[in-house]
Amino acid sequence: MNNVSILLVMLMLPVFSCTGVKNQLPARxxxxxxxxxxxxxxxxxxxxxxxxxxxxxxxxxxxxxxxxxxxxxxxxxxxxxxxxxxxxxxxxxxxxxxxxxxxxxxxxxxxxxxxxxxxxxxxxxxxxAGSSWMEPGTFAYPLKQQWFAGMSQSGNEPTYVDWGENLDNNKIYYHAGHDFGGAEGMDEILSATDGLVISALAETLEGYEDLPGDIRPDVIWILTGQGWYIRYSHLDSVDPSVKPGSRVTMGQRLGVLGKQGYSGGWAHLHFEIKNRETASGKWGTEDAYAYLWEAYMNQYKPKVVAVARPHHLAWTGQQVLLDGSKSKSQGSVIKRYEWIFTDGSVAEGPVQKRSYTRPGEYSEILKVTDSEGHIAYDFAVVQVYDRNPLHHAIPVMQPAFHPTLDIGPGDPVTFLVRTFNTDTGNEVWDFGDGSPTVPVKSASPDKQNYTGGKFAETVHIYAEPGIYIVRVERADENGYRAVAHLHVTVTAR
Ligand SMILES: [Zn+2]
Known part of the structure; x- marks a missing residue:
């Protein structure tokens, strides 16, 4: 082999850095x-x-x-x-x-x-043009969960879960990274990439102390082939194999979703990519939503996806613009957008104007149908506050279920819920299959100890295949309601 051939072979071989992670150039x-x-x-x-x-x-x-x-x-x-x-x-x-x-x-x-x-x-x-957003085969969906199975907070969405948007605080936490709501202690978190664990269980690999965020028991930091740092936060438990210096492979189980650390009391995965590929050279968040979307579509291949997010914030009487136009059909076109509003009224078209007379947390149902008849659902959360008299508390609700994928008739499905800002009443589940409603009562989370306390749990079994719209609601001492929805797909075996 001459020198040129040797050089060519060297160029064709994957290059491993001293961290053992295969070097990789970003597609963007x-x-x-x-x-x-x-x-x-x-x-x-x-x-x-x-x-x-x-x-x-x-x-x-x-x-x-x-x-x-x-x-x-x-x-x-x-x-x-x-x-x-x-x-x-x-x-x-x-x-x-x-x-x-x-x-x-x-x-x-x-x-x-x-x-x-x-x-x-x-x-x-x-x-x-035509390029995938992440290099093919290098990025996987980081949890075992149906797309939009719960609430989410995506790139630059003002944070709104927990006690709701804080009207007394004019500094906004525009969410950095993507949050996936889920079932505490149940939903599995998987590594999105191959990589080197640089921090886990509050310990950090020597030489990486400059990582751009918290070192905590519930946080894992993984260095990827692009030299990016990925953060997974609020884990309920971290798998013992995940420790500083260990290598992980794409799809490997890292632990289980939880509400530990600075979660605000919401059981969710905070997923954030950080790098220094900024004009300032400072650490910056690399928006992950497109990568997550692409990974999910490649792995699970849904025919159509409804998107009614982000959430909305309004005064009573003020107009809200609900927008379902970010929904997408894979390989076909969306021909119908239907909205079913919390008050039972319905409308058609991607964009709807709504206003609300009573404060509360609303969940507006978006149903999209593509030209081949495939159907998908999503929900727009609307938090409504009263200006006169100024009333800053509305009940805010976090629903989840598990499992969310591969549910068959007869399988037990666990439903979890937690309501913030009220001690009054209880949550009532309607599973959408004609079965009687089921009341549960979650304890109101304590602001001083929001990682404590449990979600109220109940198990439901669907007898027949179908897509079910599940509704859960609870009213506070003023009669203001929080309403939330989930969509559960039961497939014939
Ligand atoms: Zn977050």
């Missing part, structure tokens, strides 16, 4: 731009594109002045496009590329912190 490139700026950007495949940032439009609420929606206008090689930022927006195809805009600088105006390491007006990620 990042560009942080200022308003009015235009720049030539080289994509991961070597092609070049001219990107200009033309405009940024933001929508804020009138309760907390939090950013609820952002649209940016860009030009790509002279063609103008408008796209949504963060908040469950996926990358869009534009000309010869795909791009998204994970964050804009306006978020820093009232954010609790700079999660993004952002020093310019907007951040973009660019992929070649």
């Amino acid at each position: 490139v990042v560009a942080d731009l200022d308003l009015g700026e235009s720049r030539e950007i080289t994509l991961s495949n070597g092609e070049k594109v001219k990107l200009a940032l033309l405009d940024i439009m933001e929508v804020r609420d009138s309760l907390r002045n939090a950013i609820r929606e952002v649209h940016v206008q860009v030009s790509i090689d002279g063609e103008v496009y408008t796209l949504g930022s963060g908040n469950y927006n996926l990358p869009v195809e534009a000309g010869n590329i795909q791009l998204d805009c994970p964050v804009v600088k306006s978020y820093l105006s009232n954010s609790t912190g700079d999660h993004w390491g952002l020093i310019h007006d907007a951040r973009f990620r660019l992929w070649p």
Whole structure:
């Protein structure tokens, strides 16, 4: 073998860094731009594109002045496009590329912190046309759970679970990373990637003490082949094999979902990717929603996915715009959007305007049907507060169920619920199959010890295959209700 051949073989072999993690180049490139700026950007495949940032439009609420929606206008090689930022927006195809805009600088105006390491007006990620968003075969869905099985808080969504959005606090925690609500002590957490464990069980591998966040018993940090740090937080238990210095493989079980650490009392997985691929060189959160979406679609292949998120916040009497247009059919088109509102009324069309006369937590049902007849559901959470008299507490509810996948007729399904802000009454489950309602009572979480206390549990068995819309509700001492929904798919065996 001559020297050139040896060099070629070396180039073809996977490269392992000193950490033992296979090096990997991201499929996307990042560009942080200022308003009015235009720049030539080289994509991961070597092609070049001219990107200009033309405009940024933001929508804020009138309760907390939090950013609820952002649209940016860009030009790509002279063609103008408008796209949504963060908040469950996926990358869009534009000309010869795909791009998204994970964050804009306006978020820093009232954010609790700079999660993004952002020093310019907007951040973009660019992929070649037709490229997958993550390198194929390198990223898996990080838990064994149905898509949108519970509540979620995605990139830059103002946090709203637990005691609800805090109207007395004008600093907003725009969520960094993606939260998956789930069943405490039941839902399994899996490694999204191959990697090296750099922190687990409150211990950290020597040389990695600069990791960008907490070192806690409930937190695992994994270093990936791209040199990215992935954080898994609030675990109920961590598997003994997961310790600093150990290697994990994609899909390997890391532990079980919980509400430990700074969870606010919500049983969920906080999943966050951090890297320094920012113009500032500071640690920034790499928005994970697109990667999670792609991994789930590849692994589970749902025909159609309904998206009614993010949640909404409104005063009584104020108009809310419910938007189901982020729903997608894989390989077909969505031909019908139906809404079934908490008060029993119905409407058709992707976007609906609603207002509410009573404070409370509402859950509006979105049903989408594609042109091949496939159906999917999602729910829009709406938290409504009274301005006159100013009433800052509404009941807020966290429902979950387990298992969420591969449920057959006759299988026991555990339903869990916890309600915040009230000691009055109890939760009432309606399992959506005509069976009698079932009351349970969760203890109101203690703000000083929110990791303590249990969700109220009940087991239900479905006799027949079908998609069931489960409803659970509880009223507080003012008669204000929290209503939540889950969708359970029972498949014939
Ligand atoms: Zn979180």
